[in-house]
Amino acid sequence: MTSRTAAPLxxxxxxxxxxxxxxxxxxxLVFRGxxxxxxxxxxxxxxxxAIQMWVAARPSIAHSGWRFIVGRDWDPVRDSFGALPFxxxxxVSSLLALGIAVPVxxxxxxxxxxxxxxxxxxxVSFLVELLAAVPSVIYGLWGxxxxxxxxxxxxxxxxxxxxxxxxxxxxxxxxxxxxxxGIILAIMITPTISSxxxxxxxxxxxxxxxxxxxxxxxxxxALRHTILPYARSGIVGAIILGLGRALGETMAxxxxxxxxxxxxxxxxxxxxxxxxxxxxxxxxxxxxxxxGALAEIGLLLFAVTLIxxxxxxxxxxxxxxxxxxxxx
Amino acid sequence: MKERYLQRKLVDAxxxxxxxxxxxxxxxxxGLVLFYVTSRGIGGLDWAFFTELPKPVGETxxxxxxxxxxxxxxxxxxxxxxxxxxxxxxxxxxEFGKHRFAKLVRFSADVMSGVPSIxxxxxxxxxxxxxTKSFSAxxxxxxxxxxxxPTVTRTTEELLRxxxxxxxxxxxxxxxxxxxxxLSVVLRTAAPGIATGIMLAIAxxxxxxxxxxxxxxxxxxxxxxxxxxxASLPVQIYTYAVSPYDDWHQKAWAAALVLIGMVLVxxxxxxVLVRHRVRSR
Numbered sequence: 012m013t014s015r016t017a018a019p020l021x022x023x024x025x026x027x028x029x030x031x032x033x034x035x036x037x038x039x040l041v042f043r044g045x046x047x048x049x050x051x052x053x054x055x056x057x058x059x060x061a062i063q064m065w066v067a068a069r070p071s072i073a074h075s076g077w078r079f080i081v082g083r084d085w086d087p088v089r090d091s092f093g094a095l096p097f098x099x100x101x102x103v104s105s106l107l108a109l110g111i112a113v114p115v116x117x118x119x120x121x122x123x124x125x126x127x128x129x130x131x132x133x134x135v136s137f138l139v140e141l142l143a144a145v146p147s148v149i150y151g152l153w154g155x156x157x158x159x160x161x162x163x164x165x166x167x168x169x170x171x172x173x174x175x176x177x178x179x180x181x182x183x184x185x186x187x188x189x190x191x192x193g194i195i196l197a198i199m200i201t202p203t204i205s206s207x208x209x210x211x212x213x214x215x216x217x218x219x220x221x222x223x224x225x226x227x228x229x230x231x232x233a234l235r236h237t238i239l240p241y242a243r244s245g246i247v248g249a250i251i252l253g254l255g256r257a258l259g260e261t262m263a264x265x266x267x268x269x270x271x272x273x274x275x276x277x278x279x280x281x282x283x284x285x286x287x288x289x290x291x292x293x294x295x296x297x298x299x300x301x302x303g304a305l306a307e308i309g310l311l312l313f314a315v316t317l318i319x320x321x322x323x324x325x326x327x328x329x330x331x332x333x334x335x336x337x338x339x
Numbered sequence: 340m341k342e343r344y345l346q347r348k349l350v351d352a353x354x355x356x357x358x359x360x361x362x363x364x365x366x367x368x369x370g371l372v373l374f375y376v377t378s379r380g381i382g383g384l385d386w387a388f389f390t391e392l393p394k395p396v397g398e399t400x401x402x403x404x405x406x407x408x409x410x411x412x413x414x415x416x417x418x419x420x421x422x423x424x425x426x427x428x429x430x431x432x433x434e435f436g437k438h439r440f441a442k443l444v445r446f447s448a449d450v451m452s453g454v455p456s457i458x459x460x461x462x463x464x465x466x467x468x469x470x471t472k473s474f475s476a477x478x479x480x481x482x483x484x485x486x487x488x489p490t491v492t493r494t495t496e497e498l499l500r501x502x503x504x505x506x507x508x509x510x511x512x513x514x515x516x517x518x519x520x521x522l523s524v525v526l527r528t529a530a531p532g533i534a535t536g537i538m539l540a541i542a543x544x545x546x547x548x549x550x551x552x553x554x555x556x557x558x559x560x561x562x563x564x565x566x567x568x569x570a571s572l573p574v575q576i577y578t579y580a581v582s583p584y585d586d587w588h589q590k591a592w593a594a595a596l597v598l599i600g601m602v603l604v605x606x607x608x609x610x611v612l613v614r615h616r617v618r619s620r
Contacts, residue, residue: 036516036517036518038516038518038519039516039517039518041518042517042518042521042522043431043435043518045427046427046428046430046431046434046435047431047435049423049424049425049427049428049431050427050428050431050432050436050440050441050444051444052424052428053428053444053447053448053451053488053489053492054443054444054447056451056485056488057447057450057451057454059462059466060454060458060459060462063461063462063465063466064458064461064462064465066465067461067465114361115361115364115365116361116365117361118357118358118360118361118362118364118365119358119361119362119365121358122358122359122361122362123362125358126355126358126359127362135362135366137610138366138369139362139365139366140606141369141603141606142365142366142368142369144542144543144546144602144603144606145369145372145546145599145602146545146546146547146548146573146598146599146602147546147547147548147549148546148548148573148576148577148580148595149372149376149546149576149595149598149599150372151577151580152376152576152580152591152592152595153371153372153375153376155580155581156375156379156580156588157371157375198368201365205365229347229348229350229351230351230354230355231350231351231354231355232347232351234354252453255453256453258455259453259454259455259456259457259458260455261455261456261457261548261549262548262549262573262577266577266580266581286455286457286549289457289460289461290457290549290552293460293461293464293552293553294552294553294556305461306461306465309457309458309461310458312455312457312458313454313455313458316453316454316455317450317453317454319453320449320450320453320454321450323453324446324449324450
């Protein structure tokens with residue numbers, strides 16, 4: 012209402028000034044121009060990122076072609092670059108992380124929006140957000156000296172004994188490996204998934220919730236049959252955002268995954284991720300092709316996270332902009 | 340009938356219990372990390388840690404003064420390069436952003452905040468380090484600024500949108516040009532909130548390691564200029580943590596304690612600021 016009156020007022024004023032021969036305020040033009048310039052900067056930086064990475068990766072794309080993403084041999088000395096072990100490591104560690112983090116994060120989101128008493132909500136959600144504020148390198152440090160020894164001495168022997176018939180849980184117990192990487196990633200993406208899901212659950216109209224409860228549903232039934240179906244696409248979006256973070260996470264996972272370019276069925280075995288190989292080898296890379304190969308991994312990572320982000324934002328946005336009939 | 344009712348109650352209770360359990364489980368790592376960092380780091384904090392340079396391998400003692408200074412330098416540069424453009428872009432989106440172009444900017448900012456920090460490192464490396472042929476504090480600052488930019492922009496926009504339209508109209512009604520109204524009325528009203536957002540953004544980039552690995556790199560000596568490779572706390576923690584020396588591990592924990600202290604202070608004070616503001620309304 013108010014905004015509708017403001018715009019014509021200013022417009023009429025400047026038109027009036029123009030009529031009187033006075034100039035439209037020069038300061039306004041400059042101000043608007045400068046602000047617009049910086050707004051364009053954001054688009055340009057994103058574009059420049061894509062172009063720079065593409066240019067840097069070109070020697071490698073020309074050199075390796077498709078072999079780059081299906082080849083398993085990574086040997087810079089012989090100019091042989093197959094990034095499959097890194098792609099495999101990134102995917103497996105991220106999926107493992109999702110497997111752990113999704114149920115936990117949804118539990119947190121539901122607890123904070125539907126179940127917790129009001130006085131508890133804001134301190135608990137602050138603590139969950141702090142989980143995201145801890146720097147990645149500190150998770151890595153903790154991973155090296157606390158998590159990995161715990162896995163080696165306790166969790167891996169236990170899993171080996173009880174579930175050892177699965178190839179996932181066979182092999183020597185080293186602590187550093189896919190399992191450690193997946194757990195660290197899970198800890199780091201939990202705040203992302205839970206806070207976005209919480210926003211989504213909050214966007215569900217109160218009338219739906221009340222309606223279900225009034226019909227005699229228990230909290231769980233209301234959640235299961237009305238709230239979750241309504242919020243589904245947004246929750247999928249939250250999970251995809253978490254996946255995007257897991258794929259690109261670098262320091263913590265580099266410090267605990269073991270950094271060996273093997274493809275192994277066992278979660279106990281060391282692996283390597285795309286982000287880790289960039290972090291470890293970039294400053295030592297000599298020659299255009301080697302550097303290009305690392306840049307190409309970066310480009311792949313950039314492209315995948317870009318697509319995931321676009322999809323996730325669209326999904327989350329859909330819940331916020333709910334169908335008219337459902338609004339109270 | 341009664342049995343069915345009981346069963347529904349039980350399922351409901353079980354789900355409630357699981358959700359509570361999940362919340363507790365999510366917070367356990369936070370407690371563990373804070374506990375480890377404090378208990379292992381506190382022993383390494385002495386006067387030398389804050390005032391001396393790192394000693395070469397084999398010699399014990401020494402400190403991380405250069406990395407502390409380097410982190411301040413890098414974060415300062417990041418603020419210089421990241422905050423003014425971010426705030427102005429936010430102003431554009433909130434005050435003039437009603438076209439398709441603004442949508443594109445908003446979308447780019449959102450997408451940019453999801454780009455992995457390591458790829459930002461590669462981007463700045465090819466953009467600056469390759470051209471100047473040297474790792475530098477500048478390059479590190481730019482990398483961190485790129486990380487900050489989307490957060491600062493979106494926070495500024497959101498907070499400016501909360502400023503009541505009546506304030507704008509009142510200013511314009513007094514005959515003030517729009518740019519003055521925006522700068523001295525609208526922005527000033529939203530300033531505490533924007534400051535909070537900026538503090539959170541600073542807390543985030545202060546702990547970033549990946550984009551610094553091949554932009555600011557590392558340095559064992561005092562920083563002599565902004566065009567030199569520069570040490571930083573996160574990179575130093577990484578280097579020490581993956582080294583085989585016990586003394587360095589101890590230093591890494593101590594540095595982690597300092598870093599996490601900085602991050603927590605920024606986060607908590609940002610939160611207190613927000614709450615104070617809400618209450619004073």
